[in-house]
Amino acid sequence: MTAEPLETTVVTSLVRDATAAPSVHNAQPWRFRYLAARCAIRLFGDPERAMAKSDPDHRALHLGCGAALFNLRVAAASAGREPYTVLLPDPADPWLLAEVRLDRPVRQDDDLAALHPAIHRRRTSRFPFTGEGIPTGVLDRLRAAARTEGARLQVPGAWHVQEVLHLLHDAESRESLDPEAREELRRWTGMGGATPPGEGVPASAFGPRQHDVTAPVRDFAAGRTVVGRGSATFEKRPQLALLGTTHDGPADWLTAGQALQRVLLQATLDGLVTSLTSQALEWPELRWALRDPASSMGHVQMVIRLGYGPEGPRSARRPVEDVLEMA
Template structure:
């Protein structure tokens, strides 16, 4: 497709699909610029939406922006448009994270279109999953999805899974003891009691908290500081199916690749009928992050811990309107 056929309305449609991507605390730390003359969409990070305490290096911010970039590629492919991506194209502008030159699709672009239906069905589920095992061929497909984006997905054994869950509990204790970390999470979490605040189009709403756990849980409990009436209790799966997404190095470019791999894996899992959530707590503390890595695997740096299984999907969480995140130039 020639760039002169890609107008502002088309760019808005692509961005509207892109922003369904996940981000830490649903902060949505991105903004876009569409260059009409060249048919290029720029992806910028938004430092005002960064987690200054628990993501001081902006690693998680880059992951979220990588995920939104992958969604942009999927949407473009479904609309018959190619997206030639360049990562970190301007060393003088640290917040210009990527460019996507829109044009004629390649065979690789066209292959992404099969994931389009999963874009708006993928939601983080903080509810219990069943004890049904994820079949090995499905896990192999998710590994292959990560490899297509230059990353690696490993499935920890029972011993290492328990070690990671122990690190999750350690990370929760770190946050409980750190008032700045607690305040940061609180800022992005709905307050269901008292005077109702104005509806917001970001953060974690109360309906996405999931039930309280009757025991150890592999998901973050956003409702711990904000009790929800009649929230209910549940027993989570005894042996969660975890997966570790990693990269050889730990640079900004690798974080963006990991974000794209993360979203590709999540969309493929959704298409395969799996429910998913992300367990990032131990990755937010440098003294714990190194221990998440499986010592028996040749993975350099763990970028995300995923939880996979069969269970109820999570609810849709709010997104900022396209008019707020897209600038036309």
Template sequence: MALVAAATAAPSLHNAQPWRFRHHPADATLEVRADFERAMPHTDPDNRALYLGCGAALFNLRVAAADSGLHTGTRLLPDPADRELLAVVQLDDSERPDRELATLFPGIARRHTSRHPFQEKPVPAAVQDALCDAALREGAQLAFPEAWHVESLLEHVRDVEGRDSLHPEGREDIERWTRTGAESAGTAVDGIPEDAFGPRKQRGRAPVRDFAGRRAVPGRPAAVFETVPHLALLGTRNDHPADWLRAGQALERVLLLATLDGLATSLTSHALEQADLRELARDPRSAMGFVHMVLRLGYGPAGTGTPRRPVHDVLEID
């Protein structure tokens, strides 16, 4: 189904794609379900990132439905007894679709995480305002931190990188979800292949996680990244699973709009994977109570596409 194919193009932590879908033709609904077998106990112990990824997939589904002329109604977490059921989307061809959502559809195929250097060029204020408005439309907040806050965030990234070296078990999730050598040669359907690692950071302060770690990747170049990266924080006032799903939808709405505006985008949750650092990530003067993702935005090379699971692997039809 085309709607599910669009949904699966969403970003997720380490491209684990922790979602499943169930279609009920009789009542024209699509369920978005969590695939907890793809959870990450070290990196994402509370499943926050899993919910964010599924929220992003839910948003893509809504966009694709609007592009197909369908109106959608969404219920989040409709059944407390069914832990895997995250959302139910009602598809309706009798009402007018959301044309604003439909305009974002071309961005689904074009959006890829870019782990390349960006230009030292500011993002125009008008573009920033539009991206902030996009997040608000999905019940979340996007904020562009001041210089002092960016310095603090970069210090948190350096801190967590040091912690990683002291606790190598934390790399188990990365090793599970990265594909190198023959494993990345067109056969993988999930995870991050080596051609999407991006160049090794020679200099610069952009918060780009090195998925190669200590593994040698033949032919991988080194590059100088930006000195002053342009970061944005995405968060919500509260911190419950429904808020994570809203944040995931807001994240994808922001990413699609940024892509269509000509921006390259990158995501990092590295410093948010530690509870103490996540609490320090927010601006104490902001109404944003909880930060869920740090976005890096700028002008530079588009990212490399990553593999996706076939629709028949993730879709069940009743």
């Protein structure tokens, strides 16, 4: 059974939900094209929003686009459409990352729509968490969410958490000494000049400075003074999760991005707050060391900080008309 064509307002709403996904430095490296004749939405990566220094292989760009793709699938299911998805459909166009056909009604057994209320509730929180332990049942649901999308979520033990924190601090030190890395960070935070509205990480989202650097929260101020920004004590024993895949190519990165977003939406529904940290992933020799050698996880794609605490501010997004083309 073929569904009715999508109205322009519906397409716009679907893409608006898709763009609520997280991306490194809130660069929003995506573009969408609606093909009315195919009743399909195509997702493209935007190379102009790539991070030349920290993401030369565009791994993080693919993760962000994968997260947006998952939001699109959730939004489509909520709107009553089955999101039949093909990754990397055209080998001749590596920037065409996915096509989502929407010409069929959603299946009765599709559970994606249940995640829809979390899309705009999910925030990145760079504030202190309480340190309250996360119940095993909640962690099991997050692990299952990652598996559903073809990835793995590992909750490291105490010794591994300390090793991860050590590697993250190492990455921060390297970044502070690298002029290109510092300039790239300033470009996306407005610390080096005006950042266009609706993109980047504004000072209001930096969170407080840490008294003792115990939690893996990136200091977007990079040591610079931000008017009105205070300081706080963060949790001493951060609760982390590593999201990873067996292989490490563009399709795996898109898979990881979708798994990441499913985990984040499930965490939001379960009352958790989250933040993401990618510093050590930006240095190949540190990224490899993040994995637990006793684990079968081949490649770590993201480090997630989980817990209970205040929500972060809502991050601005570019207008839908800036990222959506109707064809």
